[in-house]
Amino acid sequence: MTALDHKNIRDAARIIRDGGVIAMPTETVYGLAADATNDTAVARIFEAKGRPQFNPLIIHVSGVEMARAFVEVSPLAQKLMAEFWPGPLTLVLPRKKDSNLSLLVSAGLDTVGVRMPKHDLAQALIKAADRPLAAPSANRSGTISPTRADHVKDGLGERVDMILDGGPCPVGVESTIVKVENDRVTLLRPGGIAREAIERSAGQALSSAHGKIEAPGMMTSHYAPDAKIRLNAQEQREGEAFLGFGEIEGAGPSSLNLSKSGDLAEAAANLFAYLREADLAAKTHGLKTIAVAPIPMEGLGEAINDRLARAAAPRD
Numbered sequence: 558m559t560a561l562d563h564k565n566i567r568d569a570a571r572i573i574r575d576g577g578v579i580a581m582p583t584e585t586v587y588g589l590a591a592d593a594t595n596d597t598a599v600a601r602i603f604e605a606k607g608r609p610q611f612n613p614l615i616i617h618v619s620g621v622e623m624a625r626a627f628v629e630v631s632p633l634a635q636k637l638m639a640e641f642w643p644g645p646l647t648l649v650l651p652r653k654k655d656s657n658l659s660l661l662v663s664a665g666l667d668t669v670g671v672r673m674p675k676h677d678l679a680q681a682l683i684k685a686a687d688r689p690l691a692a693p694s695a696n697r698s699g700t701i702s703p704t705r706a707d708h709v710k711d712g713l714g715e716r717v718d719m720i721l722d723g724g725p726c727p728v729g730v731e732s733t734i735v736k737v738e739n740d741r742v743t744l745l746r747p748g749g750i751a752r753e754a755i756e757r758s759a760g761q762a763l764s765s766a767h768g769k770i771e772a773p774g775m776m777t778s779h780y781a782p783d784a785k786i787r788l789n790a791q792e793q794r795e796g797e798a799f800l801g802f803g804e805i806e807g808a809g810p811s812s813l814n815l816s817k818s819g820d821l822a823e824a825a826a827n828l829f830a831y832l833r834e835a836d837l838a839a840k841t842h843g844l845k846t847i848a849v850a851p852i853p854m855e856g857l858g859e860a861i862n863d864r865l866a867r868a869a870a871p872r873d
């Protein structure tokens with residue numbers, strides 16, 4: 558039986574076509590998916606997430622051909638798609654004027670973020686529904702992104718019509734987002750594809766827009782656990798939970814290691830689940846802080862450090 562024949566996929570596709578919202582696994586994190594051509598369905602995503610409507614959504618497509626129905630694909634964009642799709646690269650491209658995409662998706666911008674997820678269930682769902690799927694991460698706005706079906710259930714519960722359980726997400730951090738304008742590529746959010754790989758393919762250094770507010774919704778505080786975060790910690794102090802990396806490990810209880818061997822891909826895959834575990838441990842043992850070992854700023858380390866910095870940022 559292929560994923561497409563799966564009864565769950567047929568049920569999920571029917572719910573999508575009826576305007577419902579489905580939690581679907583992708584290779585990065587679980588997404589909260591709805592028909593991107595249906596205004597009411599897209600509005601339900603914002604409502605379920607508690608997300609401000611000025612923060613645009615990414616659409617998930619079955620491939621370049623579906624993308625072309627909604628955005629203008631320049632030769633450079635096409636090159637990046639050929640190299641990195643399916644996979645964790647979102648391209649922000651000019652929105653086609655005559656498409657039936659819901660205006661809520663791009664929140665008033667004249668661009669749309671598109672990506673082709675590398676996950677059998679996500680692909681099967683897009684194909685069975687025969688619709689582009691608008692999908693932010695399947696968590697309440699401002700909380701830690703979900704990398705397991707249980708995380709979605711804990712955060713959104715009854716707010717979703719169905720959760721497709723695809724097990725743990727293999728990449729574990731969200732897609733890299735780049736904006737492609739003519740022959741220039743700008744990094745809007747570091748993610749599951751390393752900057753270096755995109756620079757090689759595009760033949761140019763990427764300027765970064767993150768930090769400046771490029772998308773209105775890229776607020777600094779995000780991924781917030783209840784405990785405070787202390788970054789670049791060399792050791793676990795009294796009253797702290799600890800997330801280690803490589804040889805820098807916690808000595809006390811409530812300590813986990815993102816990757817004992819110092820592998821950034823493994824650390825990315827563990828990041829959000831371990832942040833949740835550390836937060837729970839902190840709550841259980843009355844600890845106020847989660848200390849995190851330094852993570853090298855190369856490859857997937859850029860995305861990991863970005864998420865940690867947001868988790869550590871002052872809350873409003």
Ligand code: TXA
Pocket residue numbers: 583585586587588589612613614615645647649663666668669670692693694695730731732734745771772773774775
């Ligand atoms: O890996 C991912 O990208 C996951 C999975 C589910 O695909 N999705 C995800 O979506 O992370 P979300 O909504 O949590 O993050 C998307 C980010 C938001 O910060 C949004 O502001 C930005 O992308 N974004 C979306 N459309 C944009 C646009 N047209 N221009 C600039 N930024 C955009």
Ligand code: MG
Pocket residue numbers: 693694702
């Ligand atoms: Mg998110």
